[in-house]
Amino acid sequence: MRLLVSWVRDFVDVAASPEEIAEKLSMRGFEVASIEPMPGGDAVIDFEVTANRPDCLSVLGFAREIATMYELPVHLPVDLPSSESGAKIALRSTAAGDSERLKVSVEDTELCPRYAAAIADVTPGASPAWLTSRLQAAGVRPISPIVDITNYVLIELGHPLHAFDLAKLAGAELRIRRAKRGEIITTLDGVERKLEPEMLVIADANRAQAIAGVMGGAASEVSQATTVVAFESAYFKPASVRRTSKRLGLKTEASSRFERGADVSVPVVALERAIALMEQLGAGRMSGPIVDRYPHVRQPAQLYLRRARLAQLLGTEVADREVERILRHLGLGVTATPDGWDVIAPTFRVDLSREVDLIEEVGRHHGFDVLAPTFPAQTAPAPPPDPRIPRDRLVRRVLTAAGLSEAVTFGFIEAKAAEAFARGTAAGLVNIANPLSAKFDTLRASLLPGVVDSVAHNRRHGRADVGLFEIGARFSSIDGETRGVGLAWTGHAADDWKSGSRSVDFFDVKGVVERLCGALGVSLRFEPIESTGTPFLVPGQAAAVFADGAAGKDAAGGVRAGVIGLLAPAIADERGAPRQDEIFVAELNLDVLWAGRTPRDEAVAPLPRHPFVVRDLSIVVADTLPAEIISGTIHTAGRALAAPLIGVRFFDRYQGKSVPGGKVSLSVRLTFQAPDRTLTDADVQESFDRIVAALAGAHGAVQR
């Protein structure tokens, strides 16, 4: 709302400077966007008016606020003598009744509780400079005296008026009715609009001439040739105007006031003001009475404000005199009672409907800054945080300690990216119904597209080694909203001045995943993914990750918690990373991992009192035999041996010279230890031989 300071001084004799007025109002709920100086010490203050204060989309509304601030009276225009010199125009007290020249019928009183109109014979001319300059200061373009008058009243009283060229209305009548299905109107902006039956229109005998509360029609537009106008001053149901304006994508000065709530008591006053102005300007003369269709008169709200509640909510006592002063200056009716006040909230204050609204008014003008801060007493201990808070912090600590940095990306991505990472799986992608851009039209079912895009961004900026992770929500029509961690790593895993560099490979990422799950207390199983299973990963370097302890286990005793592998080069390329990059990725469902934690016995195990014995074993087996199977065979064979087997660790895998084709040499370190005695060489040898025999029997393993 652009407020011209000299205009508001018509209503309230405030001497303060525009800067001071702006500053004080900004501390009472009206944020100041700018102050533009005008000639003669005048200024336009541009205020942001919050949605609850449609009454302040007017000079009069601000006059009330300023009057309250400075403890001054508000002069309504009716109090002023008509003046030749300038802008002070009185109301023109006009009789109400039925007009012989215009028939008004309200067919939908729910959407149009009040409709007033007046007829005037007009004479062509031009608006005086004082009027056009005031309109321009308020940001309104002057057009013609009649239109300027309606706009002047709009800015001054906040009530939208409309003027029809009566000669262009069929049948000299206005019918306030709902639009007919498929009815068409060309609005003042020259656009042809198709109406719907829930929209309210002002029609003549034949067709819609205006969209109620939104915009007039071009057919009955006032022009230089107009000789008779019908002024409309109405009150339309806010929700209806908002719906219509939204459906049509048409926002106007009128619609923004009606949809927030105009003053149902003001239509006739606004008409009287417009007519007085018109007659003073010599732009026309009223003909006949004002027509006012207002079947159910709305009473102002009767509220009660308790002194104790006011003090309790604000946390301070406000003197009775101060309470009454504030409310009265704002235009409210106030009557003191023993423990508070009966308050009448006038119809222009659509935001005042309960006690707390009055407390806000008192607080706002008393000032929030005078309240002494207090700290609320704590009467109960704080419950523990959401378990996801410490969980995610732990995940973050482990991953940053592993050298990865944290990324944050949007929860929605482009469909192409979402699909690339969803192919071959039942991802259940969910789209956004009203995306602003195709780049953000699909909810992410995976964190990987975002993390991979961030890796690609860094690679394009010349960064060789990039390791990123993100913790965040994923969305799918199958699993709903889950939280996961995604990571992507490319470049060098280790790079130092002595041992040189080594590229990131599958086992670096697997190591990170294992460490993370170790920290969370989850045991994992990795299974190779068939080549068709996850097309965004390279076959042969892709695995599904299963959490073994989780509820809802599959046949093998685990729940799928995620994937790990080498990103398909075609996808890396498509996401903008250099084609030769090997990007290793992993994604884990943190909710599944958390549920899959293995319960731990907190009691400490006693330390062994007898020494352990280590034996290394090298065997040659088929190179397709998974290490997990071999360790399984070793563990099975190691059960109930003379020397208990307590550790199996692979420490070398070799293919090449002296190893036949299709075979691999594996070296395993076996550790034996008994809790109750020192093992003898014979015990260990016997156990070792049994293990070798088991491997030979099960896998044809040959000891090297």
Place this chain on the structure above:
Amino acid sequence: MTDLTPTPDTIARLRDEFGAELAAAETDRALQAVRDRYLARKGGVIAALMKAVAAAAPEARPALGKLTNDLKTDIEARVAEKRAALDASRAPAGAVDVTLPGRLTPLGHRHPLTVVRDQMEDIFTRMGFAIVEGPEVEDEWHCFDALNMPAEHPARDMQDTLYLASPLKGDGGADDVRTLLRTHTSSMQIRYMQAHTPPIRIVVPGRVYRRDDLDLTHTPAFSQVEGLVVGEGISLADLKGTLTAFARDIFGPRSRLRFRPSFFPYTEPSAEVDISCWKCDGAGCAMCKRSGWLEILGCGMVHPAVFESVGYDAERYTGFAWGMGIERVAILRYQVEDIRLFYENDLRFLEQFPY
């Protein structure tokens, strides 16, 4: 061959010559050569000088002998001293260059939004708040209706809210159907109040979504920290005290807050809060656009209609709530000029923030 005519001048010259040679000897081998040249029993300069002194005139002998002996003692001492110095300058066996970088995976970095969020969580935890999280996909009732934003409220316009093309099932049973991306963390106020009774003191961090273009100052998704306190006798003064304590903790003890009345549908009275600019201490600078103040959050007393929507007795309980953008705080604190930096994840940016 050096002139070894035994005179005090010769001895003084030899001392100078030795000094120069010693200074030039920078290795063990060179030092040994200097030592040998002067002190070798056979053919050493001192030995030769001794011989010459022995052959000198008897009356000059004692004085020359003393001078020669002094020179010898001096040379021995200075050679020993130099040897010690050389020894000291040499790396001991197995020595390493301790200034070379250590060998350990470098630490990764937390995202700046996490750094700020963690700090906020820690501050409010100390104040007795529980930290809770809520779903990002919400239903209209939790996001709007229950927060005193009825169906026709402007904030529910398609302009602001991102809706799902197909609803997502929530975890609340068959009727729990989520249709939109939450526009604020305030929806979790409702979920928490539905599941708990006062007193309540919670902080809800999380991501929120708006139908905004991506530019220097806007993103279609950002992070918020929501706070809610409900109890008997909670007042606007308590809100001021809580937020002032928070601001002094995170922005420094000199911080001042300014509460400007404002409007939110779910609080009444409502206020926007400015913090005194910490760069200029309120004097006015480029960061605060010469105003001395930085807008930091919105807050207010919980609207009774919100309590009514969760079945609380709005007469008995009062409370306050606030919502604060984490990006906003991070932008001001780290003086980030382009909000998009938070979402590009450029390591050159991320590495400027702590582990």
